[in-house]
Amino acid sequence: xxxxxxxxxxxxxxxxxxxxxxxxxxxxxxxxxxxxxxxxxxxxxxxxxxxxxxxxxxxxxxxxxxxxxxxxxxxxxxxxxxxxxxxxxxxxxxxxxxxxxxxxxxxxxxxxxxxxxxxxxxxxxxxxxxxxxxxxxxxxxxxxxxxxxxxxxxxxxxxxxxxxxxxxxxxxxxxxxxxxxxxxxxxxxxxxxxxxxxxxxxxxxxxxxxxxxxxxxxxxxxxxxxxxxxxxxxxxxxxxxxxxxxxxxxxxxxxxxxxxxxx
Amino acid sequence: xxxxxxxxxxxxxxxxxxxxxxxxxxxxxxxxxxxxxxxxxxxxxxxxxxxxxxxxxxxxxxxxxxxxxxxxxxxxxxxxxxxxxxxxxxxxxxxxxxxxxxxxxxxxxxxxxxxxxxxxxxxxxxxxxxxxxxxxxxxxxxxxxxxxxxxxxxxxxxxxxxxxxxxxxxxxxxxxxxxxxxxxxxxxxxxxxxxxxxxxxxxxxxxxxxxxxxxxxxxxxxxxxxxxxxxxxxxxxxxxxxxxxxxxxxxxxxxxxxxxxxxxxxxxxxxxxxxxxxxxxxxxxxxxxxxxxxxxxxxxxxxxxxxxxxxxxxxxxxxxxxxxxxxxxxxxxxxxxxxxxxxxxxxxxxxxxxxxxxxxxxxxxx
Numbered sequence: 064x065x066x067x068x069x070x071x072x073x074x075x076x077x078x079x080x081x082x083x084x085x086x087x088x089x090x091x092x093x094x095x096x097x098x099x100x101x102x103x104x105x106x107x108x109x110x111x112x113x114x115x116x117x118x119x120x121x122x123x124x125x126x127x128x129x130x131x132x133x134x135x136x137x138x139x140x141x142x143x144x145x146x147x148x149x150x151x152x153x154x155x156x157x158x159x160x161x162x163x164x165x166x167x168x169x170x171x172x173x174x175x176x177x178x179x180x181x182x183x184x185x186x187x188x189x190x191x192x193x194x195x196x197x198x199x200x201x202x203x204x205x206x207x208x209x210x211x212x213x214x215x216x217x218x219x220x221x222x223x224x225x226x227x228x229x230x231x232x233x234x235x236x237x238x239x240x241x242x243x244x245x246x247x248x249x250x251x252x253x254x255x256x257x258x259x260x261x262x263x264x265x266x267x268x269x270x271x272x273x274x275x276x277x278x279x280x281x282x283x284x285x286x287x288x289x290x291x292x293x294x295x296x297x298x299x300x301x302x303x304x305x306x307x308x309x310x311x312x313x314x315x316x317x318x319x320x321x322x323x324x325x326x
Numbered sequence: 327x328x329x330x331x332x333x334x335x336x337x338x339x340x341x342x343x344x345x346x347x348x349x350x351x352x353x354x355x356x357x358x359x360x361x362x363x364x365x366x367x368x369x370x371x372x373x374x375x376x377x378x379x380x381x382x383x384x385x386x387x388x389x390x391x392x393x394x395x396x397x398x399x400x401x402x403x404x405x406x407x408x409x410x411x412x413x414x415x416x417x418x419x420x421x422x423x424x425x426x427x428x429x430x431x432x433x434x435x436x437x438x439x440x441x442x443x444x445x446x447x448x449x450x451x452x453x454x455x456x457x458x459x460x461x462x463x464x465x466x467x468x469x470x471x472x473x474x475x476x477x478x479x480x481x482x483x484x485x486x487x488x489x490x491x492x493x494x495x496x497x498x499x500x501x502x503x504x505x506x507x508x509x510x511x512x513x514x515x516x517x518x519x520x521x522x523x524x525x526x527x528x529x530x531x532x533x534x535x536x537x538x539x540x541x542x543x544x545x546x547x548x549x550x551x552x553x554x555x556x557x558x559x560x561x562x563x564x565x566x567x568x569x570x571x572x573x574x575x576x577x578x579x580x581x582x583x584x585x586x587x588x589x590x591x592x593x594x595x596x597x598x599x600x601x602x603x604x605x606x607x608x609x610x611x612x613x614x615x616x617x618x619x620x621x622x623x624x625x626x627x628x629x630x631x632x633x634x635x636x637x638x639x640x641x642x643x644x645x646x647x648x649x650x651x652x653x654x655x656x657x658x659x660x661x662x663x664x665x666x667x668x669x670x671x672x673x674x675x676x677x678x679x680x681x682x683x684x685x686x687x688x689x690x691x692x
Contacts, residue, residue, distance in 0.1 A: 080428050100446045162344045168567030170522035172529060172537075173560040176544035180553055181365045196522070256519070259436040260526040271438065278442040290439040297434035 102284050107291065110284040123296055126258060126269040129186070133193025134254050138247065141198050145205025150235065156206060167199035171257050175264055184265060192261040197250030204246025208239035241312055248304045255297050270296070367554045375558040383539065387630045389562060391534040394623030395452075395524055396570070397616055399459025400517060403467050406460070408509060411471025412501050416483075417493075422472055433465035437523055441530070452627065455527065462523045466516040467509070474508020475501055507582045514574045521567050534630040536563050573612060580608050 084104055091098035111119065148156040171192040178188045212235050220234045262271020263278075270293055277285035349369055356363035367375075379385040414422040437458045444461075448454040478501065486500050528537025536559055543555030 077427055079424055080431070083428060100443070158344045160344070161342070162348055164571075165345075165564060165568055168518070168521075168571065169560065169564040170525045170567070172522065172526040173540055173556070173563060176540065176556050177365075177553060177560070180544070180556070253519075256436065257522070257526075259438045260523070260530070263438055263530065264526075274439045283443075283446075286439065286442055290435055290443075293436045293439050294431050294434040297436075298431055301430065301434070 099283065102287065107284050107287045110282075111288050114285070114288070119292065122268065122270050122273050123292060126262065126271065127296070129189050129262070129269065130193055130251070130255055130258050133190045134197050134251055136190070137194045137198040137201055137250060137254075141201035141250075142205055142243070145202050146209065146231075148202075149206040149209035150231070153210075163199070163202070167203070169195070171195040172260060172264070175261060179265065186266075188265055189258070189261045192257050193254040196257040197254040200249040200253055201246045204242050204249065205239070208242025208246065209235060211242065212238035244304075244308050244311065248301075248308070251300060251304060252297075255300060259293055365553055367557055371554050372557045372561060375554040376562065379539070379543075379555065379558055384630060385539065385559075385562065387626055388534055388536050388539045389566065390619070390623050391627040391630055392521075392524060392528070392536045392563075393566065394619055394627050395455055395459050395535065396517065396520055397619055398456055398624070399520060399524070400463050400467075400513060401616075401620070402456060402460040403463035403516070404509070404513065407464050407467040407471050407512075408502070408505075409497075411468050412475050412497055412505070414468075415472040415475030415505075416501055419476070429465070429468070433469070437462050437527070438530070441527070452624070455524075458527060459520055459524055463513075463516040463520050466519065467512040470508050470512025470515065471505060474505035474512075477508070478504035507578070510574065510578050510581070514571060514578070517570055517574065518567065521563070521570065525563055534627055536566070577609055577612060580606070 087101070088104045090096050091101050091103045148159070174191050174195055175188045178191045182188075216234050216238060217230060220230045225233070258269075259271040259274065262269045263275035266272045270289055274286055274289035274293075277283075277289060352369040354368075355361045356366050356368040376385065414425070440461075441454075441458065444454045444457055448457055482500055482504065483496075486496055491499070524535070525537040525540070528535035529541040540556060540559040540563070543559055
């Protein structure tokens with residue numbers, strides 16, 4: 064009996080989820096909605112099995128590779144740039160502020176045609192979109208995070224005759240790390256969001272391409288399968304990042320709830 | 327914040343000089359040949375192209391179409407998300423916690439992946455696009471509203487309840503004002519995302535809007551520099567993004583003058599200016615502009631997508647055979663000379679499509 068209750072507790076938040084799946088399965092079968100537009104859930108699973116697990120994993124891994132290449136590139140550039148701008152040259156940061164704001168509001172997709180014209184068709188356009196959509200959130204949050212480190216801590220370290228490098232690694236970096244990680248998470252979420260669009264614009268593999276292909280071929284089941292895959296991978300990424308966050312920042316007390324549920 | 331030490335006037339100059347420097351660089355680098363002007367046209371050429379697009383390609387109409395979709399989508403999303411968020415956050419917090427996994431999955435459902443499904447349900451009109459826009463804006467907004475409602479000072483709620491306030495008054499007078507800053511923050515967060523997604527959506531399938539114009543302009547080659555139209559439309563889109571977020575930021579400052587400012591991404595606290603009195607004029611102006619846009623924008627968008635819905639490229643092929651015109655076509659020599667004198671597509675280097683109603687080809691011949 065106790066065992067059942069503990070399982071029930073764990074699943075409590077997923078009951079509604081199961082309910083949605085059941086309704087999805089039953090509604091088309093009972094004729095409440097057209098089963099051409101909304102195929103029952105089981106048929107989507109069957110389509111997934113027909114497509115083959117290897118194919119699905121191939122698509123997912125190709126898409127993930129694109130996200131990570133763009134995202135890591137953005138991180139590698141944005142983090143040091145943010146450190147330098149916020150820490151060493153606040154005047155330059157103020158100087159560049161309107162410019163960065165303008166650049167950050169360029170939607171990443173409009174870079175796609177420009178990139179295609181300059182470099183040609185290929186992976187580069189997708190990487191650019193991903194890079195662009197994750198670069199700015201990371202840069203902004205990095206600057207904000209560094210600037211919001213408690214100045215008292217920095218002064219304390221200075222009064223103890225700590226060098227600049229020591230202050231940076233021992234005080235500023237840990238102090239700003241919660242914000243940094245939030246920025247990374249926002250960046251990754253954004254870039255994953257943009258990935259599907261850019262893959263359906265110009266790619267010959269990956270999840271976005273699969274959905275786009277299914278759309279033009281009229282495979283309704285595959286569209287749903289793709290949507291489920293995208294949502295699932297996005298959710299998994301989110302959970303992994305959340306886990307990393309709590310693992311890295313275990314010293315932080317009482318994480319605010321509003322941040323945690325960020326989708 | 328380290329920038330506090332710099333005098334305000336100097337700071338303003340510094341900031342403006344950043345933009346000025348960019349403009350100068352943009353103009354000088356391609357002209358001097360350091361950057362290939364074919365791929366990166368100088369600023370003046372881009373501005374000229376914007377003027378040309380305004381003249382020939384209904385740039386203003388496309389801008390209004392995009393803005394209309396953004397505003398309508400966000401209004402729709404807010405109308406759904408605010409009551410839903412208030413109910414979930416205040417009256418049914420258990421359900422909110424229970425629904426959280428489902429919400430997270432739904433928020434991850436990419437609008438692009440379901441575009442066709444939306445099209446199947448709602449048809450290929452404005453409705454599908456609005457639903458997509460509302461879908462994109464809804465989830466971040468809902469999340470912010472729930473957070474905002476749950477962070478309202480509990481004492482206020484208790485006080486109101488102890489005085490026997492009815493639920494509707496509680497919602498209107500306590501929950502809504504209390505959560506308003508969070509709601510506006512949510513609007514600002516989602517509007518950035520919404521604009522990006524909307525432009526992409528218009529690029530993939532649409533008949534009006536800046537995304538459509540961008541997609542169209544990337545398909546033709548303008549005469550001196552190849553990429554001018556793309557840069558021109560891109561500049562317009564970015565400026566809209568900057569303007570939208572500036573307007574929302576100003577609204578935030580005016581309406582919630584009592585709140586310390588925080589922003590979606592750059593969480594740097596803004597310098598405290600003298601905001602002692604609430605200034606409602608700007609808010610009212612924005613609201614009325616929004617309403618005007620909602621009413622007038624819909625009509626103009628519909629008209630524009632109807633004109634663009636006709637065969638694209640109509641402008642540069644010989645005019646469609648109207649009854650009076652077909653007889654004209656037989657005298658080919660005469661017709662050729664006539665075509666040359668037309669001030670239509672060819673002259674400005676646009677080999678693309680000009681909107682039929684605007685082209686003198688049809689209207690010139692009765």
